Amino acid sequence: VSSLGRIQRTAVRLFAGRGFAATGIREISRGAGLNSATLYHYAGGKEELLAAIMRTCLTELVQAGVDAVRPTDDPAVQLVRLVRTHVAVEAVNPLTARVTDHEVRSLTGTNHTEIMELRDRYESLFRDVLDRGATSGQFHVTDLQIARLALIEMCNGVSNWYRPGGRLSVPELQDRFAELTCRMVGSREVTGAECAPDVDVPHLDSEPVDDPAEVLA
């Protein structure tokens, strides 16, 4: 892992635990085993660091979403593949996902604008697929905007409660969400086989680290 990668992973862990505003740049440098000047050299100020974390997460999410919709023109399969991908990103990267979901409020100026644009670009993948499915008569929803927001929030929620090694593997979790999604938009049931192979999702979180000394090792 590069110095910047180590800085970002340390920052994500601290931002997820106490929030961005409560985390000092000094804690981050200590956690990453660097002095503040070196951290500043690699990562800029604290807001730049937050923006970089969110930019990486959303850029990867957009890319994974584009990969999810590409292999087919069938809106039902595309929607399920989008949901399966989003669920996996949240399940595999709960800390990064939570920071990205909750800390938009902490960004200012061009950082805020840029991150909101990336979020809009991601949401537009859902919007396009929902629109086409409704137009083609495959989806039956009174309000596509509310369906989109409800779907995305239900996927975002995974980072709050999913624990790896629990009752469900990620593919099983994806299957459950596929069922709920098809039902919600009044689509035919899309099978897991129709969606295979799932998009490979990026691993953005560090491995769980309980002891800060491990970060320094």
Place this chain on the structure above:
Amino acid sequence: VSSLGRIQRTAVRLFAGRGFAATGIREISRGAGLNSATLYHYAGGKEELLAAIMRTCLTELVQAGVDAVRPTDDPAVQLVRLVRTHVAVEAVNPLTARVTDHEVRSLTGTNHTEIMELRDRYESLFRDVLDRGATSGQFHVTDLQIARLALIEMCNGVSNWYRPGGRLSVPELQDRFAELTCRMVGSREVTGAECAPDVDVPHLDSEPVDDPAEVLA
């Protein structure tokens, strides 16, 4: 509004804006127009204040949920009434709801235990209704636990994006969520008329305050 009420409303606004850990007790007293000793007398320390805010929110949510399921034995109507109530609480009290959703991490010891128990009690209302609807054959869901978590997260999300005075009134928003909910659990469609009257939800947030000076008036 009592001094304690004013303290809690100021604290909710600050916790929602910057997070609990980044908010100082002095900012809260300043915002509430009291000195720190007076604030301490009414509200105890900062964690006590957060616990009180979350206790009030969750106690009201449990009470509203109990009121939602009471008038009928039909699980389909009960589930929709639960969702309609939750959606309204989130739409009317976005700041309190966001703090209650996100700041469990900031509680320790008995505060943490107590708030987790209240959350469990609330979720058990959904669990009971989903179980009975599945047993009676009215709901068709592979995984009731995942359906419950997805439903609650999709409702929680309302506080992130709903704006009063926008395209949808609260009752319209409730209708949209009722449709999505029935679909998701494979239930018959429950009409708004079957759910009337909706539960009166508590108003916990203060009116929007842009200028802190208004809080002092």
